[in-house]
Amino acid sequence: MKVKGCHFETIWINPDNPAIVQIIDQRSLPFNFRIEDICSSEEMYVAIRDMHLRGAPLIGAAGALGMYLALLEFKGNKVPLEYVASKATYLKSSRPTAVNLSWAVEREEREIKETGSGGERSKQEVVEVARRVALEIIDEERTNCLKIGQHGVKLIEELSRRKHNETINILTHCNAGWLACIDYGTATAPIYLAHEKGIRVHVWVDETRPRNQGARLTAWELQQHGVPCTVIADNTGGYLMQQGHVDLVIVGSDRASAHGDIVNKVGTYLKALAAQDNNIPFYAALPSSTIDWLLSEGAMDTPVELRDGDELRIMEGMNNGRITDVEIIPAGIPVLNYGFDITPARLVTGIITERGITPANKKGIFTLFPEKT
Amino acid sequence: MKVKGCHFETIWINPDNPAIVQIIDQRSLPFNFRIEDICSSEEMYVAIRDMHLRGAPLIGAAGALGMYLALLEFKGNKVPLEYVASKATYLKSSRPTAVNLSWAVEREEREIKETGSGGERSKQEVVEVARRVALEIIDEERTNCLKIGQHGVKLIEELSRRKHNETINILTHCNAGWLACIDYGTATAPIYLAHEKGIRVHVWVDETRPRNQGARLTAWELQQHGVPCTVIADNTGGYLMQQGHVDLVIVGSDRASAHGDIVNKVGTYLKALAAQDNNIPFYAALPSSTIDWLLSEGAMDTPVELRDGDELRIMEGMNNGRITDVEIIPAGIPVLNYGFDITPARLVTGIITERGITPANKKGIFTLFPEKT
Numbered sequence: 001m002k003v004k005g006c007h008f009e010t011i012w013i014n015p016d017n018p019a020i021v022q023i024i025d026q027r028s029l030p031f032n033f034r035i036e037d038i039c040s041s042e043e044m045y046v047a048i049r050d051m052h053l054r055g056a057p058l059i060g061a062a063g064a065l066g067m068y069l070a071l072l073e074f075k076g077n078k079v080p081l082e083y084v085a086s087k088a089t090y091l092k093s094s095r096p097t098a099v100n101l102s103w104a105v106e107r108e109e110r111e112i113k114e115t116g117s118g119g120e121r122s123k124q125e126v127v128e129v130a131r132r133v134a135l136e137i138i139d140e141e142r143t144n145c146l147k148i149g150q151h152g153v154k155l156i157e158e159l160s161r162r163k164h165n166e167t168i169n170i171l172t173h174c175n176a177g178w179l180a181c182i183d184y185g186t187a188t189a190p191i192y193l194a195h196e197k198g199i200r201v202h203v204w205v206d207e208t209r210p211r212n213q214g215a216r217l218t219a220w221e222l223q224q225h226g227v228p229c230t231v232i233a234d235n236t237g238g239y240l241m242q243q244g245h246v247d248l249v250i251v252g253s254d255r256a257s258a259h260g261d262i263v264n265k266v267g268t269y270l271k272a273l274a275a276q277d278n279n280i281p282f283y284a285a286l287p288s289s290t291i292d293w294l295l296s297e298g299a300m301d302t303p304v305e306l307r308d309g310d311e312l313r314i315m316e317g318m319n320n321g322r323i324t325d326v327e328i329i330p331a332g333i334p335v336l337n338y339g340f341d342i343t344p345a346r347l348v349t350g351i352i353t354e355r356g357i358t359p360a361n362k363k364g365i366f367t368l369f370p371e372k373t
Numbered sequence: 374m375k376v377k378g379c380h381f382e383t384i385w386i387n388p389d390n391p392a393i394v395q396i397i398d399q400r401s402l403p404f405n406f407r408i409e410d411i412c413s414s415e416e417m418y419v420a421i422r423d424m425h426l427r428g429a430p431l432i433g434a435a436g437a438l439g440m441y442l443a444l445l446e447f448k449g450n451k452v453p454l455e456y457v458a459s460k461a462t463y464l465k466s467s468r469p470t471a472v473n474l475s476w477a478v479e480r481e482e483r484e485i486k487e488t489g490s491g492g493e494r495s496k497q498e499v500v501e502v503a504r505r506v507a508l509e510i511i512d513e514e515r516t517n518c519l520k521i522g523q524h525g526v527k528l529i530e531e532l533s534r535r536k537h538n539e540t541i542n543i544l545t546h547c548n549a550g551w552l553a554c555i556d557y558g559t560a561t562a563p564i565y566l567a568h569e570k571g572i573r574v575h576v577w578v579d580e581t582r583p584r585n586q587g588a589r590l591t592a593w594e595l596q597q598h599g600v601p602c603t604v605i606a607d608n609t610g611g612y613l614m615q616q617g618h619v620d621l622v623i624v625g626s627d628r629a630s631a632h633g634d635i636v637n638k639v640g641t642y643l644k645a646l647a648a649q650d651n652n653i654p655f656y657a658a659l660p661s662s663t664i665d666w667l668l669s670e671g672a673m674d675t676p677v678e679l680r681d682g683d684e685l686r687i688m689e690g691m692n693n694g695r696i697t698d699v700e701i702i703p704a705g706i707p708v709l710n711y712g713f714d715i716t717p718a719r720l721v722t723g724i725i726t727e728r729g730i731t732p733a734n735k736k737g738i739f740t741l742f743p744e745k746t
Binding site for chain 2: 030031207208210212219220223229230231236238239242265267270271274300304315316317318326327328329330334335337338340341342
């Protein structure tokens, strides 16, 4: 999507120097737009661990490119498989709970192993394999988001027709935008495609306390691409729905059950309740890799990450042109910070996947993905 | 309630110098606890306008004591009624939409007028009248909150019995605490009384974006009084309810219809939806002065205040021991900031008033207040 009028993705190999991977350093957004050079697997480890980049699809791509850098930096012509395995373990440990990271790094490891037999591989060959696999992963993620957009945009087109081309107001929570992916995003993909088709859209962006990903990332990326948007406190969406100012809710998902339960950023459930109470369609947009096919009893018992209370206590912002932290809740007051909540399938109008839109139930989901039965 | 182990109310006449009114300057809470001397009607005007104090009952008391100071500072023995009227107009303009402010100031004006005939009144006499009326208002507000507490505590006692004296977890939104009143508060009064009776209670305090009254005021006052509490992001309450960690929701109200619709801080409606979805009782605690008896069609069409977007953009906190503002949303990104939302009566289990608890409907409310039919 566009930043300052130019097309960007979130991660790429520097075309002028293929030994350097470049990323958008998301820590300083929306205050500064900074491209960071990642010149070694160690630097990639730090970038993933310290969240210079975040979002499941993007972390996977970063892990794969981390393997590419690890092979490039190997000194010698023959790379031992032990080196490949140790680098894979190292990179996976940068964010141990990120499923996409292990998946992408293990795919690299497997394909490298398959280039020959014995305990070593030609460096030239495995660098090329690692590069190809990383670019394949990037391409798959980009394509999945594009397809989610192509399916989801039909919902917006239909609403636009019904409202006689008046502006369609879409509410979203957190950042399920292109900054979390390679391009397009998941929840935002239908919105970007609608905007490009000339459909009038406006996005209500939930601030998304405590980490403010909506206010910091979603609003920034929409604005840079020219999509009209407005940041609201997380508390405000219910009132906007009561007043008829929301036509559609689209959120992303961190994990979904094959029954259509949606695990997403805490607060999603409250918006789903309000959408139902006001007869507003509520969709989750997600690539099928997000679906946990083993959750046979739904996702309601998913253990939810309890995160550091400092995310709630400390607020980062600009003061006199400098990024500054302030403590907004004194240390003596207890805080509790759950990362996610679970929106039961009964509140979800539908799920937008790369293969199409399905009702949020087992029958619909397995009809789209019959190979998973 | 207690601050640093001593009993405080929010406003009082200095016992050592009755020409000085003292208040808790709420702007610096929870970072600093500061008593402010208010020595003139001008200083009271500024204190109300700039929100050194806030909360409907407290603003009313402050307006009445502002009239007392205005009469005290009059130079001469005979006070013209024009002076009284002009000071009343002046004080009421400090927060023109605060219903309690006009009500209290007009009550002062009326009682002063009634002390005699003609265009002047004895200064000594009207100062005494203004003092008496202000103390009456303070006493009435204190008593109303205490009664709300005495009725509401029965709900908590009943839950405690059913849970075999396990801790009762109560969720509240915004600050409907003693800092908004004289003492006890409205939503907090049942909680303080339960705590004093030795019932184990714990309060989930919604941060309450964008002004953070929960994190800044409610958590502070509960903690100072020794009531266990935990601050959560506004997004978190739904998940806690899903997990069975909330036994009861009590909120205050800025305005209620005689049908039981509740206008309260934006975000209240979302918690009421989640409470209903999880079969958790949801109560509004309010003095009957909050009920708008003329809202014959319910409160759903109440115009809701659109507030300054800077409340969302700018965050105040501590940095290196100094209260510091940081800009958390860049100026170029639009924001929208509604102050309230409306919780329809169908989501409200009951209303706790100074006369007792009633279902949130016309029949129940008029049964408690038959003189209003």
